[in-house]
Amino acid sequence: MLTILFDGVAYGMLLFVLACGLAVTLGLMNFVNLAHGVFAMGGGYITALLMNRAGVPFLATLPLAFLIPALAGLVLERLLYRWLYGASQLDQVLLTIGLVLMAVPAFDYFLTDQAQQIHLPAYLEGRIEFHGVSLGAYRLFLILVCGLIAALLQIFLVSTRFGAQLRAAVDDPRVAAGLGVDVERLFAVAFATGSGLAGLGGALAADVVGGVDPNFPIKFMVSFLIVVAIGGSRGIAGAFFGALLLGVLDVAGKYYFPSIGAFIIYAVMVTTLILRPQGLFAKGGA
Amino acid sequence: MSAFASDEAARVSRHLLRRRRWRPLEIAAWLAPPALILIFPSRALLINEILILGLFALSLDLALGFGGLVSLGHAAFLGIGAYTAGILASRGVNDPLLGLLIASALAGLAGLVTAPLVLRGADLTRLMVTLGVSLLLGELANRNAWITGGADGLDFTVGRLFGVFALDFTGRRAAALYSFVVLFVLFALARRVMRSSFGQSVQAVRQSRLRAGALGVPANRRLIAIYGLAAAYAGAAGALIAETTQIVSLDIFDFHRSADVLLMLIIGGPGYLYGGLIGAAIFVGLRDLISGATPEYWEFWIGLLLVALVSVGRERVEAALARFARRPYLTRPGEAAP
Numbered sequence: 001m002l003t004i005l006f007d008g009v010a011y012g013m014l015l016f017v018l019a020c021g022l023a024v025t026l027g028l029m030n031f032v033n034l035a036h037g038v039f040a041m042g043g044g045y046i047t048a049l050l051m052n053r054a055g056v057p058f059l060a061t062l063p064l065a066f067l068i069p070a071l072a073g074l075v076l077e078r079l080l081y082r083w084l085y086g087a088s089q090l091d092q093v094l095l096t097i098g099l100v101l102m103a104v105p106a107f108d109y110f111l112t113d114q115a116q117q118i119h120l121p122a123y124l125e126g127r128i129e130f131h132g133v134s135l136g137a138y139r140l141f142l143i144l145v146c147g148l149i150a151a152l153l154q155i156f157l158v159s160t161r162f163g164a165q166l167r168a169a170v171d172d173p174r175v176a177a178g179l180g181v182d183v184e185r186l187f188a189v190a191f192a193t194g195s196g197l198a199g200l201g202g203a204l205a206a207d208v209v210g211g212v213d214p215n216f217p218i219k220f221m222v223s224f225l226i227v228v229a230i231g232g233s234r235g236i237a238g239a240f241f242g243a244l245l246l247g248v249l250d251v252a253g254k255y256y257f258p259s260i261g262a263f264i265i266y267a268v269m270v271t272t273l274i275l276r277p278q279g280l281f282a283k284g285g286a
Numbered sequence: 287m288s289a290f291a292s293d294e295a296a297r298v299s300r301h302l303l304r305r306r307r308w309r310p311l312e313i314a315a316w317l318a319p320p321a322l323i324l325i326f327p328s329r330a331l332l333i334n335e336i337l338i339l340g341l342f343a344l345s346l347d348l349a350l351g352f353g354g355l356v357s358l359g360h361a362a363f364l365g366i367g368a369y370t371a372g373i374l375a376s377r378g379v380n381d382p383l384l385g386l387l388i389a390s391a392l393a394g395l396a397g398l399v400t401a402p403l404v405l406r407g408a409d410l411t412r413l414m415v416t417l418g419v420s421l422l423l424g425e426l427a428n429r430n431a432w433i434t435g436g437a438d439g440l441d442f443t444v445g446r447l448f449g450v451f452a453l454d455f456t457g458r459r460a461a462a463l464y465s466f467v468v469l470f471v472l473f474a475l476a477r478r479v480m481r482s483s484f485g486q487s488v489q490a491v492r493q494s495r496l497r498a499g500a501l502g503v504p505a506n507r508r509l510i511a512i513y514g515l516a517a518a519y520a521g522a523a524g525a526l527i528a529e530t531t532q533i534v535s536l537d538i539f540d541f542h543r544s545a546d547v548l549l550m551l552i553i554g555g556p557g558y559l560y561g562g563l564i565g566a567a568i569f570v571g572l573r574d575l576i577s578g579a580t581p582e583y584w585e586f587w588i589g590l591l592l593v594a595l596v597s598v599g600r601e602r603v604e605a606a607l608a609r610f611a612r613r614p615y616l617t618r619p620g621e622a623a624p
Contacts, residue, residue, distance in 0.1 A: 032410060080597060089409040090356050094552055095596040097545050101589030109583055218541065222421060229414050263425045270418040273411055274403055 003134055004255050005248065010139035012247020013146035014208060016240050018201030018220070019227040020153065021073075021194020023239030026228050028170045029187065031085060032092040035099040036198055036224055037217030039069040041107065043199025044212030048116035058121050065203035066196040073195025077188050085187070100217050107214040115211035142204060149197070153236050166190055226269045298483075305481045315560075316470060323462045334462035336570045338526045341469045343550040343562025344476060345519030350548075351556030352480060353512040354492030355404055358413045359420030361543035362400075363393040363517040367524025369427060369434055372534035376442035382453060385444070386468065386525045393521020398514040405509055417541070424539030439535035444528075453530055461530040468526060469563075472519060477559055479515070488512045549592060555604050 022036045043065035050056040050064065076099070084092050124138045157163035169176040169183045177183045206212050209220075223246065231242030246265065253264040319337065323330050342364055349355045370389035379385065403415050427434045434440055446452050451460040479485050490498040491505045499505050528534045537543070546569070547562075554565025569588070576584035595603060 026410075030410065032413065080593065083597065089413065090350075091596050091600065093356070093358065093413065094548070094592055094600075097549070098589040098592030098596065101585045101592065103589075105583040105586040105589075109586075222417070222541070225414055225417065229418075260425075260429060263422070263429060266418055266422040266425055270403075270415060270422055273415045273418065274406070 004252055006135055006143075007139055008248030008251035009244060010136075010142045010247070011208065011251055012244035013143050013150070014201060014205050015223060015227055015247050016243035017146045017149055017197055018205060019198075019224040019243060020150075020236060020239050021191075021196075021198045022224050023228050023231055023236060023242075024190050024194050026225075027231065027239065028167075029085070029190075030089075031081065032089050032096065033081075034093060034096040034221055035103070035217065036194075037220045038100060038103040039073055039195040039198040040202030040205070040220065041103070041212055041214070041216040042069045042072060042202065043196075044202035044206040044216065045107065045111065045116060046199065047203035048118045048206055048212055049111075051118055052116065058118070058124070062200060062203055066200040069199025069202075070192045070196025074188060074192040076195075077191040081191065082184070082187070100221075103217060104214045111214070113214055115213040116206070117211040118206045120207055138207060142208075145204065149200075150236070150240050154240075157236055162186075162189075226265060229269050230272050302481055302483070302486070306478065319466050320463060323459055323466065327459050330458040330462040332570065332574060334458070334465050334530055336567050337462065337465040337469050338523050338530070339547070339550060339570060340563040340566035341465075341472060341526065342520055342523040342547050343554070343566050344469075344473060344559065345516045345523060345562075346547050346551050347556050347559060347562045348476060348480075348519060349513055349516035350551065351558070351561065352485065352488050352492065353509050353516070355509065355513055356409050356412050357404070357416040357544065358541070358548070359416035359418070359544050360516075360520060360547055361539050361541075362416070362420035362423050363397060363520035364524040364527070364543060364547075365420070365423055365427065365539040366393040366396050366517075367521030368528040368534045368538045369440070369524075370521070371444075371525035371528040372440045372442055373433060375444050375528070376440060380443060380445035382444050382447050382464070382529045385529060386522060389525035389528075390518045390522040393524065394514050394518030396521075397517020398510060400517075401510040401513040404513060405506055417544070420539055420541070420544060424536060427539060428536055434536075435534075437536060439533055441533055444532055453532075465526050465530060468522060472522060473559065473563075476515075476519070480559065484508075484511075549588060552595070552600065553591070555600075 018040050019036070021039070022033060025031045025033045025036070046065045046068055047058070047061040050061040051058060080095060080099075084095060120138055124141055126137050128135045128137055128140065157166065165176070165181045166186050168179070169181055169186050173183045202212065202216070209216075226246055227239055227242045229242075230245060231238030231240070246268075249268060250262075250265055253260070253262075257264065319333060323333055326333075342360075345363070346357065346360050349357060349360070367389040370392045371385040374380070374385045374388060379388075400419055403419070404412055406415075428436055431437070444453055447460065447464055451457060451464070453461040453464060480488075487498065487503045488508050488511075490501065490503055491508050495505045498508075524538065527538070550565035550569045551562050552565070553568050554561035554563065556562075572588065573584050576587055
């Protein structure tokens, strides 16, 4: 029971790191980015390839799994995304579906459709007994790392000048720009950071989800959207609780009610959207 | 005052009547598919697929192009239609037309029931709700294997059309012609409905809900009605898939289906009824062409086309095409801000 809760929390934390970039672009900036999973897949591939082909240790690959997708995000934002901030959400959906459609065959072409497995270092394998509860070492590692990232992000957004500017720019870009905030640069940096975190999440997730393959963006798109749907438009904190809720529900649901499987998750998503179109954790709303 | 009003009403109805007339080019275009089916029987399977996906895209056009309701889960209704027709056939009710009618009616009912969910909130909520509903239905079909066959798919035999024409793989030509007739009848109906005062009021709601409301148009009722109609059309497309392939599997509810139909409609251009059909022909034709050279990777090119289309600006492309074609029914009046 506690083990399931623990696994669920670990999975939820992981989902948070994967989806928090989307919580900013979709939840705050209202940009429907269905291609978010592409960056996560990129990070997963970077770690897997560096480990398997170059023998780089797992932890050393993580900074690159963050940096390269962040750079890719920056380039794509400058090239494509930024023209559509004010456009209809249909156009945003079309652009990002187009990107997914391009990314999946491209990865397939260069890296085959075989899933790339990663082999965790020995110190992250095995289980730890703790007051009679058996905890996976890697799960514990995930909770620590992802929890740290969540805390840093929250502090960053709430108490730094950059965070305040970003929140202002999201609330009202015109007024923020009028007050001397460089909105374009802020959005670009936020987008790049979100993409980088997705990449890092993808690298961390590669083991849990059984390796990365080219269909990763499509398989996980729905999970990301659910996190943001439950978390609502209140950014990092909402997405954090949304991700935790989804992680625990998913793991517990699969364990206790295997016969209805993913049904619970989708039902939660649709019910949330019906009851509170702005998300479960939105202020006011309904 | 009343004389002015009736003058105006007469003018409007004259205009609608004029718009309902079939143009020579339209008639010629409708003669092409049956001719192609008869001349190239070996391509009947491909043409059949284009016709059915065209119907599916037409259905999305009713919701999106005319009603302004975006959807990422239109496959929900396609799946309901396909499974209804399939389950009926597997339980012995295997008359194709009866199956088509029941499937379409059930899907339409599902559309009416889910419409209130879709009307709430903004586009973003709509996208997620429609996606969620289609995933939910897919999972439901997956878990109720006793009736849907689950992951193995549902196998069945459909009876002959009017007791004469076989629709299975021995009668590919008959199947494609059957799909064509269904598409044509439903298209003509949609064309008639969209050029009636009801259709005009639906478009008024899309352009500005506020102004349409001020003119006395019950906005929500109109949108629910058009969404139900669109769902019934999608159900008919699903039934056609089931009846002409004689198998239904879970992938009918896939996100891929919903995304593809959106792409087809966008490629063809929403809001003038022919867009879905043209888009389906381009989409399936491109797939056939490209996947002959590089199978599996053809989606890359569709993705590239889409990214280019959106980046250049869909309105600009449409306007350029409309100027090029110089056909009044290709142009759309500019949309007012919501």
